[in-house]
Amino acid sequence: MEQLLANPYVPPLILTAVIILVFPLIAGYIVLAERKVLADLQVRLGPMRVGPYGVLQPLADALKLMLKEDVIPSQSDKWIFWLAPVLSTFTALSAFAVLPLSDRFFVADVNIGILFILAMSSIGALGLILGGWSANSKYSLMGSLRAAAQMVSYEVPLGFATVTAIMCAGTLSMQGVIASQLERGVWGAFDNYGLMLIPTVLFIIAGTAETNRAPFDLPEAESELVAGFHTEYSGFRWALFFLAEYAAIVVISSLCVTLFFGGWLRPFPNVAALEMPLNTAFPAALFALIALGCSKGVFRQALVGFRLVMAALTGLFLLVAAAFALPAANELMIGLFWFGFKLAVMVYMFIWYRGTFPRFRYDQLMDVGWKWLIPISMFGLILNGVVQLFARG
């Protein structure tokens, strides 16, 4: 076993397999979280039927999508129609390869990690374009044209914001960026006397557009284009697009967390006094609280099966809470915890936007992109460059 793990190819392969197997489940639960959070914003309950409080809904959805009839429109370009969702999912999941999930969990730490993510997300746009075009439907075509224009426009400010962060960190490696933030003792977002906030905000805005999320969800604007580029897709192919969309959200959020919010580092990583409260007490208390919440469900549910599910969840979260109290387990998981925690905050923000903002119009989207975001991002780059030159010597 020891020997096997020492082989440089084995741990990344195991992690890759875990990501590919587990991510669809995580994506399903992000969807459930989205539905629950939106429901809460909109004075309703969200899914409540499958399992207690709807916790098994993602499994039911996945099963339904897999069992659905596989429809390929007769007028479509079949090979490209087949290829598009595969391409989208493939690129979105590939980007996971360089995500620094924690100090020890990552598939690869390549010296051009950030470039790799940007490249993968650009190729992912191709999947949308091909999918919309090959379906040979007018709504799909308009959706994919919008997707193409949007991706091209918003990759520029996204790129500039990333370049600013890279300039600040001095490396293109994802782990290197985090190491630089640890060394400088400040999150990327607040570096250069707070001037890095400009690229941070721009990155979040452009990242929302890059992932086609509201208020920039024009390629799939359901009130105008029915479902945009995936109008003709159904069943498992549609699920793949869906998976790709959520994978893209996770990737862009991870990139943002890594570049600007310290990645898997805890807040204030250089203040030793906060080691215990933030790294042990906080996660243990958080999971204990979640377990407490679940334990209430055990008594509130009427069905025995549902009670068992809630009891199992209570036990699981208690176990996690206990694990954070153990030093050995804590050391293993704490990086993962902080990365996941920051990621969850970012994903929550994406959901929050969706519940709050109306959708931009096509020309306004271009307007915001080219007339505002790009000039501001260039300005932010130059400003940070000048400050860095004089402040760091």
Add this chain to the structure above:
Amino acid sequence: MAETTLAPPEVQAETLLDSNELVLNMGPQHPSTHGVLRVILKLDGETVLGTDCVIGYLHRGVEKIAENRTFQQFAPYVDRMDYVAAVSNGLGYCMAVEKLLDVEVPPRAQAVRVILTELNRIASHLLWLGTHALDIGAITPVFLCFREREEVLKIFENYCGARLTTHAFRIGGLQYETYDTFEKECLDFCDLMEQKLKEYHDLLTGNRIWVRRTKGVGILNAADCKDYGVTGPLIRAAGVEWDLRKAQPYCGYENYDFDIPTAKTGDTFDRYMVRMEEMVQSCRIIRQAVDALPEGPIKGKVGKVIKPPPGEAYVSIEAPKGELGYYIVSDGSLNPYRVRVRPPSFVNLGALDKMCRGSLVADVVAIIGTIDIVLGEVDR
């Protein structure tokens, strides 16, 4: 392609000549054409060159059905036209038959009619607001609007047992006396509504994306409104102070103190503001009507058998969507000889092409939303 054969011949001929244009068939199954409206869009990229409405997918021949029903029997049918504002439809029809019969409606019945009609106006505007916001991409307001609309529907349910197609009024007055807590519930709802309107304003009015999506979109000026016969909030948003409740008061509206909200430019944002203000004014009217609710009988002198003398009557009221008119011809028999409805949705929809030309695809759904159509009324 196969799709172009769906277009009317003239649109088809034009598209075959110019390959830069795309004909997009929007509806009748489309998430934001508010039912079964079909709009054929002629596009250059995302710019709309022209639109063509195809209606009739919900045609039920309501006007023809009237000729085979007695006057009372037909009353529930009118609720199925503008089912979002069923009470207003019922009021218009009852008033038209009352005019034929020359019956006086007692003051208490009139006041209750005003209360219920204004409540229905708020319910209708709430549904418009929710769906309009949904069309523009704001998915939350629709749930908030339905939450408040539910309160109105509860009052209707308590009053007459039905929530949507209420058949609340009878020819000559009312069928039912109000229930015990009616006044209190109406006043409570007014308080609630004024409070919740602030919430909507917070969500939408101050939102820069909302303002950019609605300002300057689908402009219809006063002259165009008059040319197209457009009424209701659309003409008031263009700056014309035209409200039948003031212009030719009916049902005792002359006794109530309220303003006609107007705006200047006649764009989508103005229509939004006008409707929002109308809800406030409706609350004002409800308060006054509840406070001065007279005692007395609720039905005028109408026999069991309604047999109006030969003649004709036209009555129009200010429905939430505009002027709703009923033209009824009686030949002295039990059934109306002819009923003709002047539906505000249908007439207002006529201005769609004028409003859409030169705008973008996303604006088309915003404009359909802002006209506030109900296909049951358009197609009848």
